[in-house]
Amino acid sequence: xxxxxxxxxxxxxxxxxxxxxxxxxxxxxxxxxxxxxxxxxxxxxxxxxxxxxxxxxxxxxxxxxxxxxxxxxxxxxxxxxxxxxxxxxxxxxxxxxxxxxxxxxxxxxxxxxxxx
Amino acid sequence: xxxxxxxxxxxxxxxxxxxxxxxxxxxxxxxxxxxxxxxxxxxxxxxxxxxxxxxxxxxxxxxxxxxxxxxxxxxxxxxxxxxxxxxxxxxxxxxxxxxxxxxxxxxxxx
Numbered sequence: 001x002x003x004x005x006x007x008x009x010x011x012x013x014x015x016x017x018x019x020x021x022x023x024x025x026x027x028x029x030x031x032x033x034x035x036x037x038x039x040x041x042x043x044x045x046x047x048x049x050x051x052x053x054x055x056x057x058x059x060x061x062x063x064x065x066x067x068x069x070x071x072x073x074x075x076x077x078x079x080x081x082x083x084x085x086x087x088x089x090x091x092x093x094x095x096x097x098x099x100x101x102x103x104x105x106x107x108x109x110x111x112x113x114x115x116x
Numbered sequence: 117x118x119x120x121x122x123x124x125x126x127x128x129x130x131x132x133x134x135x136x137x138x139x140x141x142x143x144x145x146x147x148x149x150x151x152x153x154x155x156x157x158x159x160x161x162x163x164x165x166x167x168x169x170x171x172x173x174x175x176x177x178x179x180x181x182x183x184x185x186x187x188x189x190x191x192x193x194x195x196x197x198x199x200x201x202x203x204x205x206x207x208x209x210x211x212x213x214x215x216x217x218x219x220x221x222x223x224x225x226x
Binding site: 035037044045046047050059061095097099101102103104105106107108109 | 119150152154156161162163164167168173203205207209213214215216217218219220
């Protein structure tokens with residue numbers, strides 16, 4: 001069965017970096033795009049962008065270029081989201097989601113908390 | 117890319133039907149048939165309910181249905197049950213490899 005398993009919660013100080021992983025299983029990794037979505041406390045879902053798991057080409061949503069970087073390690077069927085220069089406003093749950101023209105499977109979410 | 121517009125809240129009594137709207141533009145909802153709906157219970161990951169406007173994944177009850185007219189998509193929940201109380205989000209393909217979500221609707225079962 002398809003599963004997306006994300007890395008555990010992170011507590012970081014402002015200015016630090018964090019790397020969230022999303023390990024896929026149960027399907028051929030490079031046949032579906034991988035999207036990243038975040039949800040700030042009490043807020044809605046916000047699309048950050050996606051990465052083509054075949055070519056490795058990323059696409060970033062408006063406002064998420066520069067500090068947000070998507071990457072892959074296809075040898076272990078894992079996608080990564082790295083956020084640099086963390087700000088308190090980056091505190092949120094970050095989800096990965098598989099995409100075949102819809103977001104059909106989601107990871108369990110990774111809580112990233114940015115606090116001094 | 118602006119978020120799709122959803123009402124912040126909706127409610128209904130058990131057994132009733134409720135419809136949640138999702139309004140976009142001709143660049144997203146109106147221009148593509150890749151509109152999906154997700155259900156999210158507190159502390160849980162979103163779950164796919166409807167994709168490609170009207171299709172239901174295996175395992176989703178047929179009480180959930182989707183439709184679209186022009187730039188507005190809709191999710192109808194029929195025969196409301198207590199477990200339907202959750203947040204609901206729409207999303208749409210917006211062209212140029214871009215996706216957009218709605219702001220979410222909190223559904224309360226009275």
